[in-house]
Amino acid sequence: MNSIWNKNRSAFAFRFPSLVKMFASEIAAVDAICSGSSIPHDTSNDNPPAIGQPFPFWNIVSAKDGSVSAYEGGALLHSAYNPKREAEQTVANSDFAGCRAAVFFGFGLGYAVEAYALRFPDRAIIVVEPDAARFFASLALTDWTAVFASKDCIAAIACPPHTVVSFIEQYGASHCAFFSVPSQTAHSSDYFDTLRTLVERNRRKDDINAATLERFAKRWLKNSCKNINNYALMRGVSAYAGNAHGIPFTIVAAGPSLERVLPYLSEIKKRSVVVCVETALRACLRAGVEPDFIVVGDPQYYAYRHIAGLTSKSSVLIAEVAVYPAVFSFSCRGFALSSSLFPIGKWFERRLGKKGDLGAGGSVASAAWNFAYAAGASEIHCCGLDFAFPEKRTHIRGSMFEEGTHETSVRTLPAETQNLPLLFSAGAETASDYDGKPVPTDSRMKMFAWWFESRLASCPDVKTHTFSRSGIAVPGIEPVDIRSFLKKPDITARKNEFIKKSEASEKASPPAKERFDAVRAEFLHEIASLRKIAEDGKRICENALADGGAAKSRAPTGCAAHISDMYTISDGNAEHSVTLRALADIDEAILKSSVKDAVSLALPSGKRFADLAGNGDKTGDAFRKSLLHSRRIYEELARAASECAKYVP
Structure with missing residues (x-):
């Protein structure tokens, strides 16, 4: 052979x-x-x-x-x-x-x-x-x-x-x-x-996540800091993990096809755990149904507006710590935190324990699906999850999106006209529904569908179905007749037992107040230390600039206070080498800081930061330009640390 x-x-x-x-x-x-x-x-x-x-x-x-x-x-x-x-x-x-x-x-x-x-x-x-x-x-x-x-x-x-x-x-x-x-x-x-x-x-998904981070970083910083005390008050969603084996779940989204399902929603609730995304809550309540769980995913104020003024006394609201603070004032039975996607929340969870990951990217519906999967759902049904504009409608009637267009409607700009950009924008596309017919959509909706498609492919152990055939046909989601679902037995007792067992568990329970207070104090101490380090770096740069680029007898403080030997650079200038060595010590201390990622959310992002750092001396002196550049970075870092501490209650 x-x-x-x-x-x-x-x-x-x-x-x-x-x-x-x-x-x-x-x-x-x-x-x-x-x-x-x-x-x-x-x-x-x-x-x-x-x-x-x-x-x-x-x-x-x-x-x-x-x-x-x-x-x-x-x-x-x-x-x-x-x-x-x-x-x-x-x-x-x-x-x-x-x-x-x-x-x-x-x-x-x-x-x-x-x-x-x-x-x-x-x-x-x-x-x-x-x-x-x-x-x-x-x-x-x-x-x-x-x-x-x-x-x-x-x-x-x-x-x-x-x-x-x-x-x-x-x-x-x-x-x-x-x-x-x-x-x-x-x-x-x-x-x-x-x-x-x-x-x-998937590469595009990463690009979108990076662009979103750059656009909304400061909002996430403010929200995370203002909500940080909720870590001491609320359980994590992992309390529900694995406790719902054999129980079907239903995800309720706000697509146009939800309108046809609403009359059956009360019966669906008897036969499954209903998880509603925030955009669909108004429609559920209009049908007289309070969902078992409500998921809020977007940290922006507009996400809060979907639930503002509403009440759902029997529901548990799931959110991460970076959501708009007013979300946690919603009138409901209780709250559960998911693991944060952002640096401040991650810092606290490394010390207090994970809350339960519901995934990054995608739509809020994908987080709802992840919750159902983590809970152990035997099968997951979806309604209103269209990823498209069937019959050229963008949302279910009565949603905040539709009501908002009617509230701002005038003779020269009626509600129908306001929806046109969604239907005929530069990103407008067509796709196929579950019957192979063309359905209007856009590139953003297609991306959400791709996220779902990828997630379903990685979880073949659970079946996912939809009650509508009019949305984008997503591989891995099978359409079913709602009448066949309604033949399932009433599982209200099993569902209540699942929720009761999960909420009585010690798993993902909030930490003791003393422990949380100690961790919060550590966070504020680390923020103050990083601000001091950045201020020292700025002072070293200013002293060197004042002395014509030399760091003379004024010894720097903080991390750069102890300089034992000289660092020789290419131009052979010993005074320059002292400054560079001091700044190298500063940079090393910054990189070792446990809160550097959290503070970075308050820094100017992308091109704006490059422009800020680049504005300075035009003399052609490379060393002086480097000092001006470094000074601006340290100045912004110190300001960002102060801003971060300011929002912590």
Whole structure:
């Protein structure tokens, strides 16, 4: 038997024993081909199978350097001269700062995969091949032992595209080097096209999250600080985790199709746990139904307006600590906190315990779905989750969105006209509903649908259904007739037991007041320390600027107070080196601060900060420019720390 295959087969079996069982027939087929090879073996017994077509999909040829290459469909998979050197050059050119993993969309015979494993043995390698026969055929032709010996190796063989994306997300798409050669992916072009689309969507998701952070950072800072005492008062949503096994949940969103479901909502509540997003609460109450849970996700004031003035005495409101403060004045049975997505909340939760993650990004409905899944829902039904504008309507009648357009409607700008930008904006698109019919939507709604699609694909253990066929058809969500759902038994008693058991649990309960007070005092102390460090940095810069760029006899205070030796810079100026060493100590202290991320929310963001730091001396003196730049940064950091402390009650 071919010894390359022998070595690779053994290494693969050792690394992936479960995959050996899963692909036993494909492995047996390669065993038979290698055993029946008609090419005489040399003494090293390392020859590949017969040159020609031992595998029906490849025409194997000998490269100029004596190694093997192959054609498929008339296209050469690797260099006809030196496949190994070609692969090594490709791998060398792929590297970038922060790279954590390599993703191979197809790989031909595997030269590039081997080259990457040899060059970067400590990085993760994800090999993606929808055709198992091709994957195992490559193991008979090139040496894969270095790949299977690498620190992290994922063999995504015959995996659905969404599963592959979940592997990539473990490392972050922006931290992955991607390899994709057209001739090596042509055999499954539709599969790889889908995969590229999904990866690009996830990259766009990251860009949207970053843009949102830049736009609303100060609002999140203010809200988080003002609400911080709620950590001492409210349980976490993880109190409900795993307690609802066998119980169906229903997610209520505010899409136009909710109108058809409202008459049945009271019966739906008897047969499931109803989780309502804040935009749909007004409609639920209008139907005489108080949901079991209400989810508020957006920290902006406009999210609060959806529930302002309403009352739902039997509901539990779920929110994170960064929501608009008035949310926690809502009249309901109680509150539950989800884990914060933002630095201040994360700082407190590292010390007081996690509240329960409901996921980042997506719509509020995705957080509601995550809550249902974490609780242990047996199945999840959705109503009003359209991600589209069926019948050219944007929201259910009576929602705050629709009522707002009527309140501001005038003769020259009626409500219908106010909705036109949503229907015909630059981002307007069409998609297919569950019957394959076109339905108007926009790029934002499509992004929310993609978020849902990705999440559902990573959680195949729970079935998700929709009561409407008129919204975007989301893979993983199956439409069902509401009448079949209403045949389910009344589970009110089981539902009440689930809620009672969860709320009586010590899990995710609020900390003791003394502990919380100590943690809050630590936070304020860390903020004050960071402000002092930044002020010291600013003072060092000002002293150096006043002395013409030299730090003379005035010794800096704080972290830069003890400077024992000189730091020599390229211009040989010893006085400059003292200043640089002092500022290096300041920067090191800032980077070690546990609250630097929290305070960063109050800093000017993006281009505005670059403009602030860049406005200064125009003389061309590089050292002076550096001092002016640093002074402005320290000044802004000290101001941000003061602003952060100001909002903490």
